[in-house]
Amino acid sequence: MSSIVEEILKEHGPSRSSFITGLLKSQHGINDVNARKQLSRARGEILRFPVPLLPKREAFFYRKSQRTTEQLWTNYLDALRETGSVYGAAIDAMNRRGGLIPAAEFPVISGAPLALSKQVSTSRVAETLIAAGVLEQFNAEELGDVYKTKRPEIIGFDPDGFKSRQLAERIILDGLREWARRMGFGSYNKIVIRGEEAPRLVGQFMFDLTAPSYLSPLMNGKNNGFFAADVFAEGIFDEHAIRYFLRKSALLKATSQKSGQALTMLVAEGFTGPALTAGRAAGVILATPGTLFGSRVATALLSLTATLRNAAAIAVENPQRITRLLDDLNDIQGAAGNLHGVIFELITAYLVRNEGTSVDVGITARDPQTGKAADIDVLLVCGKAAVTGFECKARQPGGTVSIEDVDDWLRRIPTFRAHIVKETRFREAKISFELWTTGTFEPDALLKLQREKQTRSKTPIDFKDGAAVSAIAKAAKEKSINDALNQHFLKHPLA
Structure with missing residues (x-):
């Protein structure tokens, strides 16, 4: 005869221990002590996920028959989101990078510091997700050392879009650097963006763009503050997709006495209402290419990403599309290098x-x-x-x-x-x-x-x-x- 715990897992699918004990108490009248004993004695068909990803090492249970199902991973991701786990934030951010990222860039989207007392480090996040079977690290023939998802059930794997997204994001970063210069957000000649050799760190956190800032609200006496930003070319971000950035910004603010005050910006194609609400509450800037550069450029950036996915065919069949992109995207000051390079290749x-x-x-x-x-x-x-x-x-x-x-x-x-x-x-x-x-x-x-x-x-x-x-x-x-x-x-x- 199956146990009560097994019946709960049959009905609700793989679940974290606190959820199961809550049902044992509310639906079956079992007290706290006996509920915990039921879980600790669970055997046979009931398994515990071997790598703890939940805060305070909370256990996650499932039945043997659920081991290889999509439900296991989607329920686990929901549990990670509910508990504010750094691993869940990193998984959601990996999703927005198409499930593939250069290993050197993983610290940007991990939501974790390089090294900070009492905090999970970005290297530990990567190691744990690899041990859990969520990610794998390998040397790709065309991309070098990368992290790639092993769980397409929870991450939208899109390797074909990797290069097009990377280039579109570099063009946005070129434009964002010029915008920051004109607005005075960053020291003119010290703004560093992804792809350049200089480190892009504020305190113990890595961003796509960093710059020392001398805006008076960010200054601490004679010490400068910082402007930092991350950029994504595609996707509408919900409240889950921005959690890695909110977590990074909050920890940066908590350690600002050492690193200086920072103004942080996340740039994406768009944001849902709940994401905007969460971003405003956290005091970060959520921006789109349209708000930064205008609607014409924003539309052209989306067209560029689509063009680059099928660059050869479009270059051969539609020269007008090439010239139109060049005209529209030339409005992004500072984008000339990356933009003109790819346009000349198409020509x-x-x-x-x-x-x-x-x-x-x-x-x-x-x-x-x-x-x-x-x-x-x-x-x-x-x-x-x-x-x-x-x-x-x-x-x-x-x-x-x-x-x-x-x-x-x-x-x-x-x-x-x-x-x-x-x-x-x-x-x-x-x-x-x-x-x-x-x-x-x-x-x-x-x-x-x-x-x-x-x-x-x-x-x-x-x-x-x-x-x-x-x-x-x-x-x-x-x-x-x-x-x-x-x-x-x-x-x-x-x-």
């Missing part, structure tokens, strides 16, 4: 599309022998006969490609080639590489390219400056593409 893919059987954008090459990785901006395939990899160097009007840029590209060519020839169909193919720029080559860079072009026979190289790229567009009668090249890359606005 290059469009211009060479008819020279082969297929074209891809944003390929991560990895040498199977050395493990080295490098990005091929555009890869043009001509059946089994030939493969060409294009390096795209977008430059502002008057910009140049340096000898250091050329040396860096030449160093990566062996990795590109090793990645291509590992495919059997390309073993006999003619493999070549080209360096395209919208600017010009500095004299020493041009001299080296000319010399290397003459000496490389096994793996030929070529190069084109902005004028040569424009000539290709003119010859192909691609007026919209050539207009975009002139307006955004070739002709200085004061010329």
Whole structure:
């Protein structure tokens, strides 16, 4: 005969111990002591989750038949949310990163400090979630060292959107940095964003953007305060999705005597009513790209993310979409580097599309022998006969490609080639590489390219400056593409 505890688990699904003892008391008249004894003596069909994720190491029970069910994980996540567990906050934040994140960026969304007395550290959060079977850590061929969800039942796993989200978020961060500069929220030349080498710490907490701030409400005597922000390109955030950020901000405020007062901002596509209420109560800023940059830019950012998910197809089929994105997103001051880079890759893919059987954008090459990785901006395939990899160097009007840029590209060519020839169909193919720029080559860079072009026979190289790229567009009668090249890359606005 099944026990009362087992009947509760049958009816309500996997549950935390306090919920079960509450039902034993209210529905079956069992006192506290005997209710706890019933749980401690539970055996057979009743199991206890082996890794404690709930506060105060509260137990979570389930039946053997529920071990591999979606209900186990959804109920557990609900319990983590109800109890304010840091592990639940990290899981919800992982969800908003698509269930995949570089290991070095996990501290941003863990909701935990690097090291703080009486607090679970971000490394402990990762280790515990791995032990619980929620996450796994591994070296992905295209992404490097990452954390990935093992539980798609509770995290929306979306690896295909990883690169597009990363780029869209970098563009938002570029724009947010300029916004913070103009508003005086951060020290002009000391604003650091994701992707840069400088640490992005305020106290023991990591953010996507950090800056020392000299706004008077944040100052502590002569000591500066801080402005810090996290950015997400997609998703409407509910009260669960923002908990990691509220937790991080609250702990930062509690330790502000050591680190200084901080003004924190979370940027996302949108927020639900309960999320906005919780954010205001916590004293953090919840912003959208629309509130920061205007509705036109916000719409263009969403379009950019969708475009990058299928970059090659859109580059080949819809050049007007490329130029429209460039016009709309050019309103984000400071975004020129990341934005112009990806737009020039799309333009290059469009211009060479008819020279082969297929074209891809944003390929991560990895040498199977050395493990080295490098990005091929555009890869043009001509059946089994030939493969060409294009390096795209977008430059502002008057910009140049340096000898250091050329040396860096030449160093990566062996990795590109090793990645291509590992495919059997390309073993006999003619493999070549080209360096395209919208600017010009500095004299020493041009001299080296000319010399290397003459000496490389096994793996030929070529190069084109902005004028040569424009000539290709003119010859192909691609007026919209050539207009975009002139307006955004070739002709200085004061010329």
